Amino acid sequence: MLLQFLINGIASGALIAIMAIGFWFIYRATSLFHIAHGGVYTAAAYIFYSLYISNGISLSLASLLSLTFSGILGLIMYFVVYSPLEKKHASEGIKFISSLAIYIFIVNIIALIYGNETKMLSEWTSKSISFGNIIIIKIQIYEFISFLILLMASYLFVKRTKSGRAIRAIGDNPLLFKAIGLNEKWVKGMVFVIGSAIAGVASILAGLDVGIDPRIGMSALLNAVVAVIVGGVKKIEGVVLGAFLIAIIQNLVIWQFSARWESAATFLVLVIVLLYKSGGLLVVKRRIEEL
Amino acid sequence: MNYLIHILIMISIYTILSISLNLPVGYTGLLSLAQAAFYGIGAYAVTLLMMQAGINFFLAIVMAIIISAALSLLVSYPSIRLKGDYFILASLAFQIIIFTILYNWMGMTNGPYGIPGIPRPEIFGIVFDSLPKFLALSGVIAIAVIIIAKRLYSSSFGLVLKAIREDELSAISIGKDVRKFKIMAFAISSGLAAIAGALYAVYVTYIDPTSFTLDESIFILSIVLIGGSGNLKGPIIGVLFMILLPEGLRFLGMPDSIAANARQIIYALILILLMRFRPQGLAGEYKLG
Numbered sequence: 001m002l003l004q005f006l007i008n009g010i011a012s013g014a015l016i017a018i019m020a021i022g023f024w025f026i027y028r029a030t031s032l033f034h035i036a037h038g039g040v041y042t043a044a045a046y047i048f049y050s051l052y053i054s055n056g057i058s059l060s061l062a063s064l065l066s067l068t069f070s071g072i073l074g075l076i077m078y079f080v081v082y083s084p085l086e087k088k089h090a091s092e093g094i095k096f097i098s099s100l101a102i103y104i105f106i107v108n109i110i111a112l113i114y115g116n117e118t119k120m121l122s123e124w125t126s127k128s129i130s131f132g133n134i135i136i137i138k139i140q141i142y143e144f145i146s147f148l149i150l151l152m153a154s155y156l157f158v159k160r161t162k163s164g165r166a167i168r169a170i171g172d173n174p175l176l177f178k179a180i181g182l183n184e185k186w187v188k189g190m191v192f193v194i195g196s197a198i199a200g201v202a203s204i205l206a207g208l209d210v211g212i213d214p215r216i217g218m219s220a221l222l223n224a225v226v227a228v229i230v231g232g233v234k235k236i237e238g239v240v241l242g243a244f245l246i247a248i249i250q251n252l253v254i255w256q257f258s259a260r261w262e263s264a265a266t267f268l269v270l271v272i273v274l275l276y277k278s279g280g281l282l283v284v285k286r287r288i289e290e291l
Numbered sequence: 292m293n294y295l296i297h298i299l300i301m302i303s304i305y306t307i308l309s310i311s312l313n314l315p316v317g318y319t320g321l322l323s324l325a326q327a328a329f330y331g332i333g334a335y336a337v338t339l340l341m342m343q344a345g346i347n348f349f350l351a352i353v354m355a356i357i358i359s360a361a362l363s364l365l366v367s368y369p370s371i372r373l374k375g376d377y378f379i380l381a382s383l384a385f386q387i388i389i390f391t392i393l394y395n396w397m398g399m400t401n402g403p404y405g406i407p408g409i410p411r412p413e414i415f416g417i418v419f420d421s422l423p424k425f426l427a428l429s430g431v432i433a434i435a436v437i438i439i440a441k442r443l444y445s446s447s448f449g450l451v452l453k454a455i456r457e458d459e460l461s462a463i464s465i466g467k468d469v470r471k472f473k474i475m476a477f478a479i480s481s482g483l484a485a486i487a488g489a490l491y492a493v494y495v496t497y498i499d500p501t502s503f504t505l506d507e508s509i510f511i512l513s514i515v516l517i518g519g520s521g522n523l524k525g526p527i528i529g530v531l532f533m534i535l536l537p538e539g540l541r542f543l544g545m546p547d548s549i550a551a552n553a554r555q556i557i558y559a560l561i562l563i564l565l566m567r568f569r570p571q572g573l574a575g576e577y578k579l580g
Binding site: 091096097098108218222225260263268270271274275 | 320369370391563566
């Protein structure tokens, strides 16, 4: 049982981590609390459904097109909604509410087009491999491999490339970034494309695993947000740590109590971290003049 | 006619809710996504006090206000110092935890099955069992809340809140305990929300957790943001707009199958446009931020 619990925890941790890395890219560079990220997540899964199930396009092509779509959707959100708000120096609250409104807008458009019922994306992925008492579902392996690839790619991108350094630089000191003549919009547009495409990866994998309905985005987003805040917003390692920590806690609650207490447990962890360690678990030491 | 009375009763309940949220949002600048939780706490508290302990509605409502205000300290006391997005998140966490408790605490709340057969309020032999009588009750309570709110807004307490909202540092510098004032505003707001919950419970005579979800919290916050906050007319105009819009759409012949989604799409678009061009809402005074 313990091993089974660990396997489930790792698979769901991988999914949360993928979504959290996408959210993190955007949050790290823009400090925007991008609730509508959950809308991008939902939209990507439905585009994938249309291509893969309704039109019979191959899995890889359908995935690629869906990710492109979600990247563009994120970019549109930035330029149509957030960028003008930033220009006006709108408050955090205004951006938060705008983002929530975009989320509601997208989810209801999807519900109008596709209906509210759950749709399954495939059958092949629910095939399982069993070793004695231990059952591994095929999609869980894909989830973990996708996570590893994404994590390595993101890590190298952020640490080694010029664009990656720009993301950290603009997040740490946006005024200085502009003052030395770097292109703010380009970097922010880029993180929206990257982050939104990653949300697409998460939603296609989760959709193949458990199916989709118009409301999937909110819980996926909230899990990611909790992972980012619990782990610490500055570093990608923290995000991954946060994601696996809450996945383990969720699975522990499901195993020992009931799935019905899962979200309460998640948010209890969030509250505790917010109150006692509001910088997250992996705190980055800062010089006094930076505070 | 009954339909019209029903709409008026809903308007009076939501007026109490939006006025309650106006205090933290419009007077202290705290955006809260937990208002439906306090609305639910009020509804469940009154229901259980009436049905389990046999307490009269009018006494139960007072106790529900106290319970809700006391529980609000669980959110406000630790998280009032959190800034902006983090406070919203803390309130959202509280909303989800309360919903989960209402949903799962079978012994107390009967979980997802809800509690049916809530008795009608009764005082001095008058039973508020018909729609017109109930409208009289909810109308009088809503007007009382409006009057209290009006007094509160222009009292020294309200002025201190406004000062905190406009310039927190100045308020501290003249010796105001900002934290204490914010916590009090939040507690009063939660107490008022419990009144709305109590009225809702005895009006519908059946409650279950699905009336007190995160979506409901978002709806209540939308009312205050669309109508505007920081004065009395903003939240009231918000309620009229948000409650009457769906009825208007129904009269325009929008089919029921798409009405719920279409309504949400309209609310969302209005919110996006207001945030961009008119952050004080339709008739509010306070520009968020």
